[in-house]
Amino acid sequence: MYQDHHIPALKIGNLEIRLPIIQGGMGVRVSGAGLAAAVANAGCAGVIASAGLGLFEDLRASASKRLGEEVLRSEIRKAKQLTDGVIGVNIMVALSNYEQLVRVAVEEGADMIVSGAGLPLALPGYVGGGSTKLVPIVSSARTFQIICRRWQNHFHRLPDAVVVEGARAGGHLGYALESLADDSAPTLEQLVTEVVAVANSFSPVIPVIAAGGIFDGQDIAHFLRSGASGVQMATRFVCTDECDVHDNFKQAYLDARPEDITLIESPVGLPGRVINNAFVESIKRGETKPFLCKSQCLRGCDPRKAPYCIAEVLAKAAMGKLDESFAFAGSNAYRCNEIIPVKALVAKLIAELALAMVDEHTCTPAKVA
Structure with missing residues (x-):
């Protein structure tokens, strides 16, 4: 449906994602099996967020953690029943049952594990010999180098891809509050350039996925031209019919x-x-x-x-109880003005991307109605 010779696939080792878009993992319970499967069916990579699954169904801490692992297992199975596309799992290093969640994702055949909120220095040690791709999230080239060095020295492998997340992302951010408040944090453009330089020093080259504040097809085209192999988008997928979160x-x-x-x-x-x-x-x-x-x-x-x-x-x-809570959101969340099916959103993004890539050699920015 979205075939266009101008649109490159995102290749992560022997895994091919037909369109260069990964849906960002959103916890707690925002991106589950429903959203991930819909995104995968649209030709992108859908991602289930593991954070917070099962925490409130049982008051006993140990039981809650085990239940979270079983809910993740159930979500992965549910997504795989709904799609034969690419399904990943986002697992935060900061979670106290991180290792157990990683093992569940591998056992259930997740295509990739995307891991941030801390340095996933030990991640390869938990996956065994499975085919699940390992994709750390970093906020600097230095962090990426540290991860690569540790993985090479201790596990004789490198990341299959890397997500570089800029300061305009939603949720928890890997920057000092002061640098975000005064806009002194590096731009995503700077970060992508620096991380791509590191990624290109390896053979084979490690694909770089840009994330944080990416909203439309022109943004995607911009980062593909900057050397990224794909993008990760989360905020944009909230306002879709299939997003697992409450309508509120x-x-x-x-x-x-x-x-x-x-x-x-x-x-x-x-x-x-x-x-x-x-x-x-x-x-x-x-x-x-x-x-x-x-x-x-x-x-x-x-x-x-x-x-x-x-x-x-x-x-x-x-659960929609926003009088007792808040919604995490990226810097462009205010630009969302409609709730549409994932299929329609992806079609719009790809039309914008195709037009921007066709026009990339002209001086006039591509515009899509």
């Missing part, structure tokens, strides 16, 4: 204005980009939301000091 969450995107996209300091020690609301205003004023930790789900979280439970807040957001 999607409506927050539709209602957002540019000034509503704001930064917070998350309890887990990372800045986060969210859509402003009364709850956000309250935590910015320093108000606390007492909670009983039901599961030590994040390694870096100290429940005794945290002003609120980030996992509980995100779970409530996914």
